[in-house]
Amino acid sequence: MESNRYDVVVVGAGIAGLTAAGAAAHQNLKVALVATGPGSFVLGTSSVKAHELLEAGQTHELSEAIAFCREMARLAGCPLEEDAADGRWLPTLLGAFQRVALAPRALWQAAPREGASAAVVGIHGLTTFDENFMADRLNENARRIGSSCIYTAHQISFTRDFGIPVSSVRVAKCFDRDPSFRAEFASALRKAVSGAQYILLPGLLGMNSSAQQIAEFEREVGCAIGELPTLPPSIPSLRLSQRLEGYLRRAGVEFFRGYPVEQIEIHEDSPIRLQVASPGHPMILRGESVVLASGQHSASLLGGQCAGRDQQMHPLTAAGSAMAQNLFVAGSLLDNGSGNSGEAIEILTGYRAGTLAAATRGCYAGR
Amino acid sequence: MESTQVVIIGGGATGAGILWDLSLRGISATLLEQGDIANGATGRCHGLLHSGGRYVVKDAEAARECVSENRIIKAIAPHCVEAVGGLFVQCAEDDPAYFEKWWSAAETIGLGSKRLSAEEARALEPNVGKDIRGAFTSEDGHVDVFRLVLANLEAAVGRGARFHTYSKVTSIRITDGRARGVHYRDTRTGEEHEIACEMIINASGGWAQSVAALAGIEVPVRCDKGSLLVLNHRLNTRIINRCRKPGDADLLVPAGPVCILGTSSIQMPGPEGLTVSPEEIDHLLELGDELIPGLREARLMRIFCGVRPLYVPKAKGGAGGREISRGYALLDHEAQDGLSGFISIVGGKLTTYRLMAAVTCDCVAKKLGVNVECTTDKVPLRPAVDQSTHQRSLHSLPQAVTEKIETRLGQAVNHVLDAIEAHPELAEIVCECEMVTRGELEYVLGKSNPSPTQTIADIGRRTRLGYGPCQGTFCGYKAMLAGFQTDHWTASEAATEFSAYIHERWKGQSFIQQGKQLDQLSLSHDLYGADVEVCANSGEQDGK
Amino acid sequence: MRADDFAIDNCLKCSICNTVCPVLSVHPQYPGPKQLGPEMERLRREGIHTDSKWVEYCLGCHRCDVVCPNQVPVSEMIAVAKAEHVKTPVHQLRDWWFARPGLLGELSTIVPSVTNFGLSMKPARALMSKLIQITPERKFPAYTKPSPRKAETNGKERPQFVFFPGCFIRYNRPDLAEKVVNLMDRNGFGTEVAATDCCGVPAVANGAADLARSLARTNIKALAAQVDAGRRIVTTCSSCGHMLKTGFGSLLSEDKELAEGARKVADNTFDLAELLMMQSDEGKLNTDFQKTDVHLAYHAPCHQKSQGTGRPWYHLLGQVPGVSIDDLDAGCCGMSGTFGFKEEKYDVSMAIGQDLFASVRASDPQFVVTECATCQMQIEHGTAVNTMHPVEVLLQAYEGRNSK
Numbered sequence A: 001m002e003s004n005r006y007d008v009v010v011v012g013a014g015i016a017g018l019t020a021a022g023a024a025a026h027q028n029l030k031v032a033l034v035a036t037g038p039g040s041f042v043l044g045t046s047s048v049k050a051h052e053l054l055e056a057g058q059t060h061e062l063s064e065a066i067a068f069c070r071e072m073a074r075l076a077g078c079p080l081e082e083d084a085a086d087g088r089w090l091p092t093l094l095g096a097f098q099r100v101a102l103a104p105r106a107l108w109q110a111a112p113r114e115g116a117s118a119a120v121v122g123i124h125g126l127t128t129f130d131e132n133f134m135a136d137r138l139n140e141n142a143r144r145i146g147s148s149c150i151y152t153a154h155q156i157s158f159t160r161d162f163g164i165p166v167s168s169v170r171v172a173k174c175f176d177r178d179p180s181f182r183a184e185f186a187s188a189l190r191k192a193v194s195g196a197q198y199i200l201l202p203g204l205l206g207m208n209s210s211a212q213q214i215a216e217f218e219r220e221v222g223c224a225i226g227e228l229p230t231l232p233p234s235i236p237s238l239r240l241s242q243r244l245e246g247y248l249r250r251a252g253v254e255f256f257r258g259y260p261v262e263q264i265e266i267h268e269d270s271p272i273r274l275q276v277a278s279p280g281h282p283m284i285l286r287g288e289s290v291v292l293a294s295g296q297h298s299a300s301l302l303g304g305q306c307a308g309r310d311q312q313m314h315p316l317t318a319a320g321s322a323m324a325q326n327l328f329v330a331g332s333l334l335d336n337g338s339g340n341s342g343e344a345i346e347i348l349t350g351y352r353a354g355t356l357a358a359a360t361r362g363c364y365a366g367r
Numbered sequence B: 001m002e003s004t005q006v007v008i009i010g011g012g013a014t015g016a017g018i019l020w021d022l023s024l025r026g027i028s029a030t031l032l033e034q035g036d037i038a039n040g041a042t043g044r045c046h047g048l049l050h051s052g053g054r055y056v057v058k059d060a061e062a063a064r065e066c067v068s069e070n071r072i073i074k075a076i077a078p079h080c081v082e083a084v085g086g087l088f089v090q091c092a093e094d095d096p097a098y099f100e101k102w103w104s105a106a107e108t109i110g111l112g113s114k115r116l117s118a119e120e121a122r123a124l125e126p127n128v129g130k131d132i133r134g135a136f137t138s139e140d141g142h143v144d145v146f147r148l149v150l151a152n153l154e155a156a157v158g159r160g161a162r163f164h165t166y167s168k169v170t171s172i173r174i175t176d177g178r179a180r181g182v183h184y185r186d187t188r189t190g191e192e193h194e195i196a197c198e199m200i201i202n203a204s205g206g207w208a209q210s211v212a213a214l215a216g217i218e219v220p221v222r223c224d225k226g227s228l229l230v231l232n233h234r235l236n237t238r239i240i241n242r243c244r245k246p247g248d249a250d251l252l253v254p255a256g257p258v259c260i261l262g263t264s265s266i267q268m269p270g271p272e273g274l275t276v277s278p279e280e281i282d283h284l285l286e287l288g289d290e291l292i293p294g295l296r297e298a299r300l301m302r303i304f305c306g307v308r309p310l311y312v313p314k315a316k317g318g319a320g321g322r323e324i325s326r327g328y329a330l331l332d333h334e335a336q337d338g339l340s341g342f343i344s345i346v347g348g349k350l351t352t353y354r355l356m357a358a359v360t361c362d363c364v365a366k367k368l369g370v371n372v373e374c375t376t377d378k379v380p381l382r383p384a385v386d387q388s389t390h391q392r393s394l395h396s397l398p399q400a401v402t403e404k405i406e407t408r409l410g411q412a413v414n415h416v417l418d419a420i421e422a423h424p425e426l427a428e429i430v431c432e433c434e435m436v437t438r439g440e441l442e443y444v445l446g447k448s449n450p451s452p453t454q455t456i457a458d459i460g461r462r463t464r465l466g467y468g469p470c471q472g473t474f475c476g477y478k479a480m481l482a483g484f485q486t487d488h489w490t491a492s493e494a495a496t497e498f499s500a501y502i503h504e505r506w507k508g509q510s511f512i513q514q515g516k517q518l519d520q521l522s523l524s525h526d527l528y529g530a531d532v533e534v535c536a537n538s539g540e541q542d543g544k
Numbered sequence C: 001m002r003a004d005d006f007a008i009d010n011c012l013k014c015s016i017c018n019t020v021c022p023v024l025s026v027h028p029q030y031p032g033p034k035q036l037g038p039e040m041e042r043l044r045r046e047g048i049h050t051d052s053k054w055v056e057y058c059l060g061c062h063r064c065d066v067v068c069p070n071q072v073p074v075s076e077m078i079a080v081a082k083a084e085h086v087k088t089p090v091h092q093l094r095d096w097w098f099a100r101p102g103l104l105g106e107l108s109t110i111v112p113s114v115t116n117f118g119l120s121m122k123p124a125r126a127l128m129s130k131l132i133q134i135t136p137e138r139k140f141p142a143y144t145k146p147s148p149r150k151a152e153t154n155g156k157e158r159p160q161f162v163f164f165p166g167c168f169i170r171y172n173r174p175d176l177a178e179k180v181v182n183l184m185d186r187n188g189f190g191t192e193v194a195a196t197d198c199c200g201v202p203a204v205a206n207g208a209a210d211l212a213r214s215l216a217r218t219n220i221k222a223l224a225a226q227v228d229a230g231r232r233i234v235t236t237c238s239s240c241g242h243m244l245k246t247g248f249g250s251l252l253s254e255d256k257e258l259a260e261g262a263r264k265v266a267d268n269t270f271d272l273a274e275l276l277m278m279q280s281d282e283g284k285l286n287t288d289f290q291k292t293d294v295h296l297a298y299h300a301p302c303h304q305k306s307q308g309t310g311r312p313w314y315h316l317l318g319q320v321p322g323v324s325i326d327d328l329d330a331g332c333c334g335m336s337g338t339f340g341f342k343e344e345k346y347d348v349s350m351a352i353g354q355d356l357f358a359s360v361r362a363s364d365p366q367f368v369v370t371e372c373a374t375c376q377m378q379i380e381h382g383t384a385v386n387t388m389h390p391v392e393v394l395l396q397a398y399e400g401r402n403s404k
Helices: A015-025 A050-056 A060-076 A131-144 A168-177 A179-192 A211-221 A235-250 A296-301 A331-335 A343-360 B013-024 B060-076 B096-109 B118-124 B145-157 B205-214 B278-291 B333-337 B350-368 B387-396 B399-422 B438-445 B456-463 B475-485 B491-509 B516-537 C016-020 C022-026 C033-046 C053-057 C063-067 C074-084 C089-098 C101-108 C112-120 C122-132 C166-171 C174-186 C201-205 C209-228 C238-251 C256-267 C272-281 C312-318 C343-363 C373-382 C390-399
Strands: A005-011 A031-035 A080-082 A088-091 A097-104 A117-123 A150-156 A198-202 A224-228 A254-257 A261-267 A270-276 A283-292 A327-329 B006-009 B029-032 B086-090 B115-117 B134-138 B141-143 B162-164 B167-175 B178-186 B192-196 B199-202 B221-231 B239-242 B251-255 B258-262 B266-268 B300-311 B328-332 B342-347 B429-431 C160-164 C190-193 C232-235 C269-271 C294-298 C323-327 C367-369 C386-388
Touching (some): A005 A296, A015 A235, A015 A283, A031 A283, A060 A097, A150 A179, A168 A179, A235 A254, A283 C272, A296 A331, A327 A343, A331 A343, B060 B350, B115 B118, B141 B251, B167 B205, B205 B300, B205 B342, B278 B300, B300 B491, B300 B516, B333 B342, B342 B350, B399 B438, B429 B475, B456 B491, B491 B516, C022 C343, C063 C074, C074 C209, C101 C166, C160 C209, C166 C373, C174 C190, C174 C272, C201 C209, C201 C238, C209 C238, C232 C238, C232 C272, C272 C312, C294 C390, C312 C323, C312 C390
Parallel strands (some): A117 A150, A198 A224, A283 A327, B199 B342
Antiparallel strands (some): A088 A097, A261 A270, B167 B178, B178 B192, B221 B266, B221 B300
C-alpha cells in the first residue's frame, strides 16, 4: 500500500542527508528525503579540504563513511576521488592551490602534473572566467608549490548563441542534450590546444552528465580535462547533486522537494510525524526513524534545545539524555552555529546516522 | 617639484568643497588625501542632508544653517541627493512636551514642516509603529556621500585643480614662521613627493590633530564614534527621525536600495582602529525596533563605524559627544599660533560642508589678495543630462540601468555609450544589485575617468558595486577580472587586490550575529577562504 | 510588518534558481528569475523604473521557488513585475482574452460546435495569427456544452467535498468532472461540482493583477462559505490547486477580511491525488482495481510539483495490477497554459519541451498520463503519443474497461 509512511525519513539534501539516505536505502528500506535547496556543498565547491579531514580525525569510521560515499557517487556516475593522506593540490578561484582530500573526478583532474603542459581554456563571452588570469596565476603558484607544470592560455568560441555574456548554465544544459554541440565543443578544443597534455576548463561539462559521458568527451578531444572552480552556480557541484539524487531515486528513495519541515512530533512508541510546510495545509510524512540533516534548520526544529549528540547519533537534551530512540542527527547542525564543520563531518555523520536509523526501523508496531 | 597656491589636506566633503570653491575663484590648488575619497567621517555617516529638524530645539543657528544649505545642495547637486523628505515621528514612549517644543521651534525657524496625524504618517510610511502619536514632515534628504565628494572634485578638476588619492602628508615645510610646502608619500608605491605652496589648509577631520602636529600646532579634536547598521532593503521611503532629544538609533535613512540605521556616540582615542561590539549592535537594533517594529527581523547586511571629529576648545573639554556643538571652527593659525600659511577647518557636519568651505576660502582668498566672492551656492556642480544623451542611453541600456548610470556619470555617460555602441558586450551587467555595466566599470577603471581608481573598493565608491547583498562576493570578482583585462593590474596584483578587498568586505559583516547575511558570508568564505589565506601568507603587500 | 516584506532578504544570489529555469536554458537573452525576481523587486523598492519585456517570458512554473534553498518567493516577485509591465497594443489585446478563459468559455459554449469549427479553420487561424499573434501551429481544445448534473441525494453523512473544476474541465471536458465525482464516491466521499469562476492563474500569467484579485474575491466568498458549511475543496487541475493553496493569499494580503477567507480556502484545498494518497496512508484507499495491462508514462506538471505533495498520481496508478508506469521526470513541458499559444513564444515553448518529448519517446508508452490540460496538449503536439487524464485511467481500473 503506497502511503506517506516511510521506514526512514531524512531531512536535508546536503551531503549529510544524501549519504544518510543512501545508507538507509542500502538496507532496502522505504526511504524518503525532504529538503528545500540542494545543500550547501553545492553552493560552495563540493570538495573536502585536506585540513577538514584532519580536523575530523583520521578514524576507521571516517574512512568507512567516505568509502561508502565514494561508492555511492561512483554508482551514481559522478565519482569522487580521494587522497586522505596529504590531499592533492587543486586550483582555487584565484588561481592559487589548496590541498583537497576529496573531490569530484572532474575537479580532481585539474591538479598540476609534473613536467606537463596544461592548456587553460576560456570561452569567448564567458566573462566570469579569464584564461589569461588563471594561467598567469597558476604558473606563479605552481612554482610556489614546487611543481613544474606549465600553463598556457587559450580561448575558444561557440557558434551557438549562449547569450551575452555566455551563461554557463546554458552551455552545460546544451552539453547534456545535444551531441552535435559536444562534437563542436570537442573539435574547438582539439584545435585550440594541440600540444598540451591536458586541458583546464571552467566547469561546464554538463549539469547531469555521467563520468562515462565526460570520459567519452575527453576521448573526442584527445586528452584529459580538469574542471576549474567558478563563481556560483557551480556546474560540477550541481552535477554531483543531480547524479546523486538520480541514483537515490532509482534506488527507490522518494524525494519531497521545495518545502521545509516545520514541525516534528516525537511519540514514544510510534513513528515520528513530520509536518512539511507545503502550500495550503501542511503535508504529513511519517518515519519510523528520522534523520535530521538540514543544518541550522534542523537545529531550530529541535527548538534550539539540541545539546550535541551521543554515540548513537541521537540528539541530546540539555540534561544529556537522548531526545528519542528513533531520531538521529547528522551534518552541520552539530556545529553549534560556528559555521561550516566541513564536508568530512557531513559525510561521516550522515553515513552513521543513516545506518543507525535503518537499524532502528521495525522497533515499533503500527506501520 | 609640483607647485601650486594652495594645498588642501583631506579629501572629505570639506576638502573637496574647498577645492571647488578655490577653483571658481581662480586660485590654483591641489588636494591630498591619504586614502580614497571620503576616507573619514564623510564616507562613514548616514549621508543625511539635514532639514534642521534635529537641531531646532537645541541649536537654532545650526538649524537655520541646515535649512539654507539643504536648499542650496539640492540646487547645486541634485544628482547626489535623494530629496525624499523626512518625518519626525513621535513614538509612544517619547516625551509629548518635546514634540510640542519641536513644533513651535520649527515654525519659528521656518522649517516648512507640516503636522500629521498618526494615520497620515502611517499612510506615508506603513512600516512605522502602530502606536505612534503623530509626526512632522521635514525637508530631509539622503546624500550619496561619494558622489557628492566626487562631484566637487571633478568639477574642480574641470577648472584646472588637481587631487591625489593615496597620498599621505608626511611633513610640512616651514621656514621663517611660514608654511611653504608639504612632503607626501604615495601609500601604494612608497614614492615620496613634494609640493611647494603659499597656503596649506588642514581639512582632515578626525586627523586634524595629527596633521596640525606636523606643523607643531595643537588642534584639539575629539573623536566620537558612531556605528551604523545597513539593512538589505529599503524599509522606508523617507528619512525617519524620532522626535525626541537626539539619542542613539533614532534615525533611519533610505540610501539607494538599502536603508541605514544609526547611530551611537562613543568617545574614541583617535580616528582609526574602530570596531563595534555585539552589545552596541544589539542596543541599536533594539532601539531601531522601537522606530520600525519588526526591524530586528530585517536582514542586517553590513556594519560600519566612523568618527565625528568634534572640535573641543579647551573650555568645553568635559562635555559629552552630543553636547559639544556640531558647529565648525575656522582656525587661522597665523593669528592664533604665529604660523602663517596654515589654517585648519574643523568640526561641522556633512550638510554644512559648502558653508565651511566658503568660510575657509573667504579667509584664504583674503590672505592671497584674491578679491573674488564665493559663488558655490549658485553654480551647479554638474550640468544635467541632456535629452539626446538620455535617449541614447535608453536605446542601448535597460531602463533601470539608464537611471542609475546617468545619476552616477552625468554627461560623461556618453563615453560609456560610445564604448557600448562599438562593443555591445559592454552592456553586460556586472553588478546586478546596483546595475553597473561592464562599460561603466571599464570607464571607471580607465584613463578618461577624472577620478582614478586604484582598488576594487575605489570602484565601489564610484559605482556602488559590491554594496548589495553579496557584498562584493560575486561582482567584486568580476571587477577584479575587468581590472586585469584592462591592464590595471597584473594577475598577481589582481588576486592580491581581490583578497584584500573581500577581506575588508568580510570585516564589515563579521559582527552580524544572525540572519541571512551569515549564510551569505558563509558562502563567500567557502569560495575564497583558502585564497585569502594563501595571499596573506605569500607575503605580498597588503594594498588598501 | 508583512512577513512577505522580508522574503526578499532571504536571497543569497546563489543563482540556483537560474539553473532550473526552463526558459533561461533555451533562450539566450532571457535574464532569468534571479534578475527578474528579487533583483527587480529590490530596485522597485528603491523607486527605480524596472520594466523589462522579458517578464512576459516567465512561465510561472514555480520551479525557481521550489529549488530556492531559502524559500524566496521568486515567481511572485516576477508576477508583480508582470502586473506593472507595459505591453505592445497587439499583445495587450490578445492577452486580455487569454487572461479570461472563463469569459472565453462562456462565449464558446453558447454553440460549441460553431466555435470548434471556426477555431479549426485555417483561414481563421491565419487571421488570428496576423492580427493578434496567436500561433496557427496549435490546435485549440474542443469546447463542450456542460451536461446538467443531478443533485447529490445520498450519503449525506459521508465527508463532503466541493470539486473546483477549473475552466478546462468546465468548458472543454465536463465529463472529467463526472469522473472525479465517481472516483470520490468509490472512496467514500460525497462531491458537489462547483460552478466557479476562473481561478485566476491565466490572469496573473498575463499581467492582469486586478482581474486576478477580483476573481480571487469571488472565489473565496463562494469557497469559504462551502468550508463553513463543513465541506472541503478538491481539485484535479494542478494550476487551480496551486492557486487555491497559495495565490489567493498573496493577491489579497492587503485585505484583512479576505486574507482570512483565503487562509481558510488554502487550508482546506486538496489535490485529488493527494487526498487519495492520504486515504492510502490510513489504509482506506479503495484498491478494488481490475487488472489493466497498459504501459504508461506519467508527467508531473510543474504546478503539481510546486504543491509539494510528492508524486501521488504516479504511486496511485502504479498500484493498479497490470500497469507499468514510468515517471518521465523530464522537466517542464513548455506549454504553460496560454504561453505556448503566443506566436512570438511558440519556439521557446517547443524548445523547452524537447527533453520531455525525448523522454516520452524513450519510454514508448501507450499513453502519457498527466493531470494538466495544457501539458496534455503540448505532449500530443510534440510527440505522436496520446494522453490521458489520471482520473480516466484510475476510473477505468475500477470499472475494468480497456479502451479509452
